[in-house]
Amino acid sequence: MEDPLISRPFIDDFARRLAWSTNAIEGNTLSLDDTIAVIDYDEVRSNHTYSEYSDAKNAYYAIQKTGS
Secondary structure: OOOHHHHHHHHHHHHHHHHHHHHHHOOOOOOHHHHHHHHHHOOOOOOOOHHHHHHHHHHHHHHHHHHO
16 A cells, blocks of 8 residues: 555645646646645736636646545
């Protein structure tokens, strides 16, 4: 059986990167750092729209739910 202390960080990192790349393909201008900041800390920065931030969070949560 997998040790969640080892596998969880890798799964979380994969979900963040997949959310970012999925949105980037669709034209979202958030960088990977911006995506991680909004997912982990609800931190927003200038020059991006509300929909870009909500798309990033929604993609991340959908990926997490699918992987559970």
